Amino acid sequence: MTPVLEVAHIRKRFGGITAVDGVSFEVREGEILGIIGPNGCGKSTLFNCILGQLQPSEGGVKLDGRTTTGMRPCDLNRLGVSRTFQLLQIFPRLSVRDNLILAGQEHEGTMLSRLVGPRDAGLTSVADQMIEFFKLGHLADERAGGLSYGQQKLLDVAMAFIAGPRLVLLDEPAGGVNLTMLANLKDRLKAFNAERGATFVVIEHNMDFVMSLCTRVIVLAEGKVLAEGLPAEIRADPAVIEAYLGH
């Protein structure tokens, strides 16, 4: 079966610095792949190369067997690839519901049909379902900027899911989230994976979160793949312990 995502020999240079150095991997349907590594090892740069935010210096990306290298992020998103960022990226002046409607509205019809069509692009009920799914129901009409950090983080993740993506790339979803909210987030991600068959790639520093959520883990160090395997194998890998996990 064709992998959902194929990353082949991606290399990204910034002047004399090589941030990502020939990274290759595949992500299969329904998989939750974790990418870990010390700060500055090229995880976010790799994400940006996959998602069209940066043009790789070398190498290529395929989505469902189709080459998508250099494709614009908005076009990739419409192909079913969604993402979150390391830092919160919501629209604080819009309501929670409007944030979600915005996240889904560009997936149907044309610009013209969106102008003359319904105000909510027919997404209110879908947005409300997503709000309930992420347990934010009581906040639907609140301005997103007024929510707590953890609630904003849930909204941020919910926005990546509303259009029913095939592949979601999550950049440090657990960063700055308290333990209760973290359990809720993990629970929602697992449910989404199980119920809707979405495939995830997750960058994360929280090892408990990664090891309990992911089915496979890749370790990056200095822009290269250091190790790849099941969570238990990664935990026991001496090279990984030396470079990242510590004793």
Add this chain to the structure above:
Amino acid sequence: MSHFLGSRASWLAGLLLLAFLLLAPLEFHRYGLYILSQWAVMTIAAIGLNLTLGYAGQVSLAQGAFVGVGAYSAAILTTQGWPLGLAILVAIALCFAIGWILGYPALRVQHHYLAFVTLAFSTLAFLVFRNEAWLTGGTDGIDGVPRPVILGISTKPHLAYYYFCLLVLALVGLAMLWLVRSPWGRAFVALRENPLRALSLGVDTRRYTLMAFAIGASLGGLAGALYAPLVGLVEPPVFTLALSLSLLMMVIVGGSGYFLGPFLGAMVAVLLPEWLRFLESYYLILYSLLVMGLLIYSPTGLIGILDRFLTHRRTRAASAARASLGASIERP
């Protein structure tokens, strides 16, 4: 603000304002009607800039130049015998096309860098208005711009032309309300607040940026096409950077990114100086102080004051509801 716009009080206020705008001018003299017509025309231009700057977050110092392009288009065509309606369509189309092209630099530069690009266009437009005498009449401008006859009614009387401008303003206002409440409006806000995230959510930020410039510019052109018959004379000094700055002030003072902002901002910029004229030579000093004071008190403009008040009232009501709920739970 949606609560505000949707409330019964706002509808009542709107109806009262409409009644005032329809009935009060019946008692106005020639100059009063001229000023009120100018308010309507400049509000249309400010609505356009509010879309580009206020909603989509793209800085533009070229709106005055688009008013100029529209005014010259209407003046050139109507003095050649074209009906104003057709001249308006040409002005809108021309400004839409120029605005679209001017939007391209916004795909690469932002903020004050973009302001300088649009400033350069503004200067270029002024030079064309002044130097290309074969087309624009040069420093003499174009005189004798006729007012239209609409459905057999001449708009030569000031009152008739005022109602015509008010009708166009109402149509533009309704169209803009539709636009900003549609998915496009949401996409423009996303473009302003976080273009990176918008792009990752499938929003074609390139196309929306160009569209924000083009629609904003076309409304500037429409305002210009109405301005030309209002004054009857179109000449270069009107369309300098000062007009762009004045329109920018209307948007900022009224409330950038709020639907009603340009209406109020244009009142402050066009009507307030006239109301202060009783102060004779001091009126501009007081006017400047009032505007500065307002922006210090409320950087989000006049509508910002109202928004703060309504948010405060909502928060207080929610706190009271929570307190009463808490009390009822504690009571056995």
